[in-house]
Amino acid sequence: MHGGSRARLAVAHTNPAVINVSAGNMGTASDAREKQQKLTKLLVNVNIQNSLGPVNLVMSPENTVGELIRAAIEIYVKEKRRPLLSRSDPLCYELHYSQFSMESLRKEEKLVNLGCRSFFVCPKPST
Structure with missing residues (x-):
């Protein structure tokens, strides 16, 4: 606990390989972010x-x-x-x-x- 290493969990916003399955979408989370983000300013x-x-x-x-x-x-x-x-x-x-x-x-x-x-x-x- 004190000196041991912990396993890190993959999080969608930091790991593009995590699959986004919301609303039946089987693309990766990074694909979904790219569609949402548009440079406005x-x-x-x-x-x-x-x-x-x-x-x-x-x-x-x-x-x-x-x-x-x-x-x-x-x-x-x-x-x-x-x-x-x-x-x-x-x-x-x-x-x-x-x-x-x-x-x-x-x-x-x-x-x-x-x-x-x-x-x-x-x-x-x-x-």
């Missing part, structure tokens, strides 16, 4: 160039990169964060995976397809 962190901390947003996975940029800039301006932005027009900014990524993300790309939840916003280069 994403917590996204956006760092804006030269800012001290990220802007945290809760967005739908169906939102686009352009909508994320717009929302992040709006929150940054609304919260009067420092340093102040020279422009508050979201069309003047690009979204990157990080400050070290040279390639900006396409504005029409959906958030659910990006595979990342932390991003970096910087002004578009002048042409």
Whole structure:
């Protein structure tokens, strides 16, 4: 009892091999969970160039990169964060995976397809 090892019981939510037999369903418990779970909201962190901390947003996975940029800039301006932005027009900014990524993300790309939840916003280069 005190020094002996106990046998561990398989629990449906931790062991996908446990069978879910409720309502005549003979699939595994993980199959049932996959059908029930649908991603409805994403917590996204956006760092804006030269800012001290990220802007945290809760967005739908169906939102686009352009909508994320717009929302992040709006929150940054609304919260009067420092340093102040020279422009508050979201069309003047690009979204990157990080400050070290040279390639900006396409504005029409959906958030659910990006595979990342932390991003970096910087002004578009002048042409």
